Every structure is written in structure tokens, then in C-alpha cells.
Amino acid sequence: MKTSKIKYVLLLITVSSMSILQSCLDFDPLDQLGGDSMWATKSDYEQFANNFYGWTRDFKSALDEVHSDQRSDLVTGSSYNQYSKGVNTIPTSDGNYTGNYDKIRRTNLLLQNAASYSIPSDITQYVGEAYFFRAYCYFDLLQIFGDVIIVKEPLDVTDPKLWSKQNDRSEVADFIIEDLGKAIDNLPSFAGYGRISKEGAQAFLSRVALYEGTWQKFRGNTERGKALLDIAAKAAKAVIDSKRFTLFGTTGLSAELGTSAQRYMFILEDVKSNPLGLKKTENKEYIFARCHDEILSPIGVNVTKGLLNNSNVWWITRKFANMYLCDNGLPIEYNGRINEKFQGYAKKVSEFENRDNRMSNTLLKPGTKYWSNAVGNSRVSWDDSDLTYATTFNPTTGTCYANQKFATERLVADTKEGYDFPIIRYAEVLLNYAEAVYERDEKIGDSDLDISLNLVRCRINPNMPKLSNALVSDNGLNMQTEIRRERTIELFLEGFRADDLKRWKTAEREMPQDMLGIKWSGTEYQTVNFSYGKDSEGCIIVEGGRKWEDKNYLYPLPSDQLQLNENLKQNPGWK
Numbered sequence: 389m390k391t392s393k394i395k396y397v398l399l400l401i402t403v404s405s406m407s408i409l410q411s412c413l414d415f416d417p418l419d420q421l422g423g424d425s426m427w428a429t430k431s432d433y434e435q436f437a438n439n440f441y442g443w444t445r446d447f448k449s450a451l452d453e454v455h456s457d458q459r460s461d462l463v464t465g466s467s468y469n470q471y472s473k474g475v476n477t478i479p480t481s482d483g484n485y486t487g488n489y490d491k492i493r494r495t496n497l498l499l500q501n502a503a504s505y506s507i508p509s510d511i512t513q514y515v516g517e518a519y520f521f522r523a524y525c526y527f528d529l530l531q532i533f534g535d536v537i538i539v540k541e542p543l544d545v546t547d548p549k550l551w552s553k554q555n556d557r558s559e560v561a562d563f564i565i566e567d568l569g570k571a572i573d574n575l576p577s578f579a580g581y582g583r584i585s586k587e588g589a590q591a592f593l594s595r596v597a598l599y600e601g602t603w604q605k606f607r608g609n610t611e612r613g614k615a616l617l618d619i620a621a622k623a624a625k626a627v628i629d630s631k632r633f634t635l636f637g638t639t640g641l642s643a644e645l646g647t648s649a650q651r652y653m654f655i656l657e658d659v660k661s662n663p664l665g666l667k668k669t670e671n672k673e674y675i676f677a678r679c680h681d682e683i684l685s686p687i688g689v690n691v692t693k694g695l696l697n698n699s700n701v702w703w704i705t706r707k708f709a710n711m712y713l714c715d716n717g718l719p720i721e722y723n724g725r726i727n728e729k730f731q732g733y734a735k736k737v738s739e740f741e742n743r744d745n746r747m748s749n750t751l752l753k754p755g756t757k758y759w760s761n762a763v764g765n766s767r768v769s770w771d772d773s774d775l776t777y778a779t780t781f782n783p784t785t786g787t788c789y790a791n792q793k794f795a796t797e798r799l800v801a802d803t804k805e806g807y808d809f810p811i812i813r814y815a816e817v818l819l820n821y822a823e824a825v826y827e828r829d830e831k832i833g834d835s836d837l838d839i840s841l842n843l844v845r846c847r848i849n850p851n852m853p854k855l856s857n858a859l860v861s862d863n864g865l866n867m868q869t870e871i872r873r874e875r876t877i878e879l880f881l882e883g884f885r886a887d888d889l890k891r892w893k894t895a896e897r898e899m900p901q902d903m904l905g906i907k908w909s910g911t912e913y914q915t916v917n918f919s920y921g922k923d924s925e926g927c928i929i930v931e932g933g934r935k936w937e938d939k940n941y942l943y944p945l946p947s948d949q950l951q952l953n954e955n956l957k958q959n960p961g962w963k
Contacts (some may be wrong), residue, residue, distance in 0.1 A: 401635040424822070427501040433514040436498055441583070442492050442520040445883055446678045446809050448692045450794065453518040454484055454943075455883035456533055462708040462876075462885055464787070464903040464931045472886075474899060475933045478962055482946040484532050488525040489539070495522040496542045516574030520584050520592070523567035527596050530560050531887055532566040534942045534959060538563050553955045558612065565619065565856045568593040578632050581674040581808070587627050588676040591812045594624035599891050602827055606893040617828035624821035627675070628839060633814040635847050636673040641666055647848045651749040657682065657794050657806045662797075668808065675812040682806035690802050692761045696795035697752055697781065704751060704789035704926055706904040708880070709739065711873055717853035719873075723864030733907040736783065746850045746877055752781045752790040759797040766799035784916050787905030787930050793881050810882060815844045819875045826871055833857075841871065844878055896936050903931035937961060 426432055433752065452458045453471070456774065459471040469477045471566075489699040502511055529536045535554035543549055571589040578585040597620035607614030627633070636642045637649025644664055645652055652662040656671055659682065680687050697700055713719055714729040720739075721727065731741040736754035740747060752758060757778035758765045767774045783790060796805050822841035828834040834856045842854040853859060855874070860867050872892070876885060889895040906913050909926025920928040939961025950956050 427505070430507075430510045433498065433502065433505075433511045436494075437514040439494065440491075440517055441678075443521060443524070444676075444678050444809075447687050448689050448792065448899050449883050450809075451689060451691070451694055453883075454528075455887060457881050457883070457885045458702075460885035460889065461898045461901065461903070462705055462880065464703045464705060466482070466703075466786070468931055472899070472934075473931075474937065474940050476940075476943075478944040478958075479946045481948045482938045482943070484528070484943070485946055485949060486675045488529050491525045492522055492539060493542050495519075495525070496540065500541055512574045512588050513576055516571045516576075516586075516589070517584060519567045520571035520589050521569065523564045523596070524592070526560060526564050526567070527592075527599075530557060530564065531559075531599065531890075532943045533945060535957070536560055551953050551955055554957060558599075558604075561596070561616070563804065564596055565593065568596065578630075578675070581671075581677045582679045584676055587630050587632060588812055589625045590623045591675050591817045591820075594620045594627070594817060594824065596620075597623060597810070598824050599822050599887065601824065604890040604895075605827060605955060614828055617824045620824035621821055621828060624817050624824060624840075627814075627817045628821065632672075633675060633817075634672045635814060635818075635843055636671055637847055638843070639672070640670060642670050643790065647745045648749065650746060650848050651792070654794050654810075655805075655807045657796075657798075657875045659806070660770065660798065661807070665770070674808065674810050675814060675817070677808040677810050677813075679808045680806045682800060682804050686804040686806060688803055691805055692795045692800075693802060695791050695793065696760050697758070697792070698791040702763070702791050703786035703903075703905070703930060704791055705787060706789065706906065707901070708876075709747070709751065709789050711877055712744045713852070713873070715742050715744065715849070715852060717855070717859060718863055719865075736788075736912050738904075744852065744877070749848065750791065750793050750877075750880060752783075752792050753782055754783055756781055761796050761798065761800045761805070762804065763799065767797045768799075783906070787903070788913065789905065791881070815847075815878055816882075816884075818844050819871075819878060823871050826867060832867065832871075836837075838868065842873055845874055890941050893941075896938070899936040899940075900934045902929045902934065904928065905930050 426436075442861060443525065445453075449455060450457070457463050458465070458469050461472070461593040464472070495518040498514065499522075502508070502515050502518070505511055508515075526536070526538075533559045537549075537552045538555045539549065568589050570592070571584075572586050575584060575586040575589055581588075597616045601613045601616030601620055603613075604616065639644055641655070642649055642859060645662065645666070648663075652666070652675065653671060655661050655669050656666065658667045679685065710720060714727045716729050717728070718727050718729075720730040729742040731738040733739055740751075740753045747753075748756070757775050757780055759774065759778050765777055765779055768777060777948045781790065794807075796807070800806075818840040821839075822832060822837060825836050834854075837855055845855060846852050855870055857867070860870065872888070875888065879885075889898055904923065905920070905928040907925065907927045908914055908916075908918060908922060918928050920930055921932070923929055939959065942959045944962035945956060945958055951959060
């Protein structure tokens with residue numbers, strides 16, 4: 389009875405897997421792919437590997453999937469997110485689990501057949517891609533579930549390995565690192581961010597090793613953590629030393645965008661989408677991205693209207709707004725005092741003054757003009773005359789902190805935006821390097837900060853003081869806090885914050901905190917009638933009653949998998 393049920397479930401998984409996003413290829417059922425109809429030519433491997441690229445994160449991930457910031461402490465909305473609030477339960481099924489194993493089976497199919505291919509050098513790239521994407525899927529499983537089953541070959545429905553026990557997360561992490569090493573050995577050097585490259589695999593290795601290194605370190609496994617952090621630092625440094633990438637806005641024509649460069653990088657298209665008319669070829673920062681085109685491959689979700697000043701969905705928290713430094717390189721409060729450059733909260737615009745330019749590139753500043761993909765509210769001439777068509781931002785709902793990252797300014801039909809989603813970009817690699825060096829040695833020299841984090845910090849802040857050991861010691865700061873601050877600000881909405889809190893083991897402190905909005909008491913907002921309660925400082929509480937338990941560091945295994953495989957062990961704390 390059990391065998392029959394497993395066969396049925398696996399058949400459903402196989403059938404459902406045949407529809408892969410952005411695939412233009414029709415393949416035979418998976419169980420037939422090892423036959424004479426496939427794996428005979430280089431083209432067969434290329435076409436099969438093309439399917440892997442539909443598995444990456446995309447803009448939907450930014451809106452609400454397992455790695456979304458909406459499941460963190462930075463974003464809330466008119467209805468709470470059960471994962472962010474810590475009240476999720478054991479699901480009957482979970483596509484994050486079955487979907488990843490379906491993808492892993494596909495990579496294993498390619499690798500199995502590649503082992504007997506007559507001219508191995510012809511398919512080296514596709515073998516490298518299979519190793520990369522197998523690692524990509526296993527890293528997803530590691531982040532979500534921890535201990536999972538390692539499968540190195542495509543399994544038949546009767547294979548006893550289907551009933552295996554989970555491998556320990558350290559074995560899984562080592563397996564991912566091994567696969568990425570093989571990917572690096574087989575992949576070609578960078579030739580464009582639409583396809584994974586040797587440098588892309590090195591960058592991803594820095595992400596994986598940083599994640600697991602800090603996960604282990606902050607759970608008492610010091611030596612294991614240090615070894616992994618060394619791998620992370622070396623992998624990130626290899627990407628830096630390749631000199632193939634630069635931060636957008638620092639060189640070439642992109643530098644002419646000035647302090648707006650970062651904002652326009654996220655909405656680059658091959659039609660006019662910024663004042664200078666720069667196209668995607670100017671972007672030397674993306675290392676690997678999910679590519680889109682307005683006609684051939686539009687985004688497919690309402691990303692602009694979903695993220696731009698959306699009073700129903702996206703409410704940015706006060707916590708995030710307060711993370712931005714003042715333009716003297718210091719927090720708004722530090723060492724027991726208020727920063728002299730901070731203008732307070734009396735007026736709606738006050739807290740945006742004298743701040744890191746990334747603040748007004750990411751959040752809408754009250755009183756400023758903005759455009760969206762709507763008739764009569766979009767750019768036309770890309771000069772000051774467009775102000776006629778703009779909307780003035782006057783926050784009165786939600787937290788009153790509104791997002792503008794990933795929001796186009798040109799007129800385009802809903803869901804048809806054609807800009808690319810950054811899966812791996814150079815800014816992350818630089819931040820990975822700084823954090824890995826610091827956490828490995830619990831110190832970092834100014835020279836290492838200057839080749840990494842400070843490039844990100846000063847990209848659109850040319851007058852911002854660099855982060856240095858002197859700045860930290862002279863002002864009573866904490867280097868670890870400042871490194872984490874830069875990461876959180878820079879990678880907002882790109883799928884890192886929730887996972888970062890978990891690996892740092894700080895979710896238990898950060899996640900239960902009330903989600904706050906603007907300061908209401910004694911400010912211009914006092915004329916707005918909010919129904920929310922207020923905290924002791926007079927800030928509106930838009931979401932309270934949050935909690936976090938140790939069990940929330942991992943997702944529960946779905947109950948259907950526990951029923952199908954009695955050797956599976958549920959994650960701690962989940963009953």
C-alpha cells in the first residue's frame with residue numbers, strides 16, 4: 389500500500405515538473421529521458437540545461453515567497469504574514485520540499501548521462517550548470533529545512549533511497565560546497581549575467597559558506613564556523629580579484645546618474661527607463677540575474693504597483709528607516725546621544741534630511757514627486773517637464789514609510805516591465821567578503837573594508853566617511869553592527885533579511901518586536917487620524933503580538949512527506 393502511494397505521489401511530481409517557467413522546450417517524460425531519444429548530442433544537453441534557469445529567484449520572490457523580506461522584521465502590511473508573525477503551522481504539503489527534489493532529479497539526470505557521453509569537452513559547460521543548480525537547490529533546502537536527504541542520482545520509484553534518513557546539515561553544506569567547486573571547474577568565465585559563470589559560482593560559494601559559517605559560529609561550533617568563513621572570504625576575494633565587475637554608478641556612463649544611480653540600476657531596460665537612456669549593457673554589477681524583456685519575457689507580476697507606495701500591501705517599518713546613517717557616517721543615535729546631523733521627526737520630511745542617499749533612493753521621501761506605470765503618471769521627456777505628470781508623496785496610511793525600489797517610472801502595461809532581477813550582484817560579494825573576514829577573525833583591517841564594504845557604502849555617498857576602525861572606536865560603535873547595517877540596507881527586498889536573522893541567531897530578539905510606523909506624537913503626523921495604538925515614544929504600532937520560538941529557525945517538514953517516509957525526522961519543536 390505504501391509503495392503504491394509513493395509511486396502515485398512521485399508520478400504527480402514528475403508530471404507537474406514538465407511545466408517550467410520560461411522553458412520553450414518540450415521534453416519526454418523524465419523516466420524516458422535516459423533513452424535513445426535524448427542525450428545523443430551537445431544540443432540535447434544545452435537544451436536540457438536551459439530548463440534550469442527557470443528555477444531561480446525572481447520578482448515574485450521579492451513580493452512573498454520563503455526568502456522574502458515580507459517574512460522578516462522590515463516589512464508588514466494591512467494583513468499580517470504568518471511566517472513573520474511566528475504563527476505558521478505544519479503544512480500538509482510544501483512545494484519548497486518536493487519542488488526542489490524534482491529539480492535535483494533533473495540535474496542528476498544530466499550528470500548521470502554526461503558520465504558516458506563520447507566527447508566530454510563538448511558538454512563541460514552544461515555539466516557545470518548541473519552542478520551549480522544542484523547546489524542552488526540544496527542550499528534552498530538547507531536554509532529552509534536544515535537536515536535533508538542527499539540524492540546524487542535520479543531514483544526510480546522503487547529505489548530504497550526514497551526512504552532514507554536525512555543527512556546532517558553539515559554533510560549537506562559540504563555537499564553543496566563540493567558541487568560548487570565542480571561547477572567552478574567546469575563553467576566558462578563570465579560573458580553576461582543571463583547565464584551562470586565561473587565567477588557566479590564563486591560568488592554563490594561565498595554566500596553559502598558565509599551563511600553556514602555564521603550559522604555554526606553562533607551556535608557554538610567555532611572551528612567549523614571559522615573554516616567555512618575562510619572559504620567564504622577566499623571565494624569572495626576571487627571574484628574581486630577577477631576585476632570583471634564594478635558597482636553601477638561608479639564608472640562609465642552610469643556615474644553620470646550621480647546619487648540616483650542605484651535606484652535606476654534596478655529598473656534598467658533596453659528601452660528608455662532612466663534620464664540618460666542607459667541600457668542593460670551599462671550594468672557591470674550583476675553577476676547572475678533572471679532576465680526579462682517587455683515583449684519576449686515580461687516580469688509577469690505587478691511589481692511596480694505591488695511595491696510602489698502600496699498602502700494595502702507594502703508597509704516599511706520604522707526599524708528599517710532608522711537603520712540609515714546620517715551623512716556624517718554615524719547612526720541617528722549612538723553612544724548614548726543623538727547625532728547632531730539628525731533633524732528629528734517634527735516635520736514629515738525631517739528624518740530624511742542629512743541621511744545616506746540610499747534612504748531616498750529606496751524609500752519615498754514625503755513631498756517628493758514620483759511616477760509609475762500608469763497613463764498620466766509616468767515619464768515622457770525624462771526631464772523636469774515630467775514633473776507635470778508626477779504624483780506628490782503625502783503619506784497618510786500604513787506605517788507612512790513607502791517603498792520605491794524596483795518600481796519603473798515609464799509607461800508600461802501592468803506585469804510587462806522588462807528589467808532583470810539580481811540573483812547575485814557584485815555589491816553582495818563585497819559585503820560577503822567584509823562580513824566573512826570580520827566574523828572569521830573577529831576583526832577586519834581598514835584595507836579590507838576599503839576594497840569591499842566601503843565601495844558599497846560610498847557608491848552614491850561620495851562625501852560619506854568610510855567605515856573604519858577609528859570611526860568605530862572613536863564613536864563607541866560596534867563593527868559587527870555596522871557591517872550588518874550595510875548589508876541590510878543594501879540588499880533590501882532581494883531575499884536576504886529573514887535568512888540573515890536566522891544565521892546570526894538574532895531572530896529571537898528582532899522578530900518579536902512590534903512593527904512600528906512613524907512617530908505620531910508631537911509631529912506633523914498628529915493631524916492624521918490613525919486607529920493604531922502608540923508606543924511609549926508616540927510611534928504608531930501597526931502590528932503587535934508578534935512572537936518567535938526556537939522552532940521557527942527552521943520550517944517544519946510537510947506532513948505528507950513524514951507519512952510517506954517513516955525514516956524522516958520532524959524538525960525540533962514541531963509536533
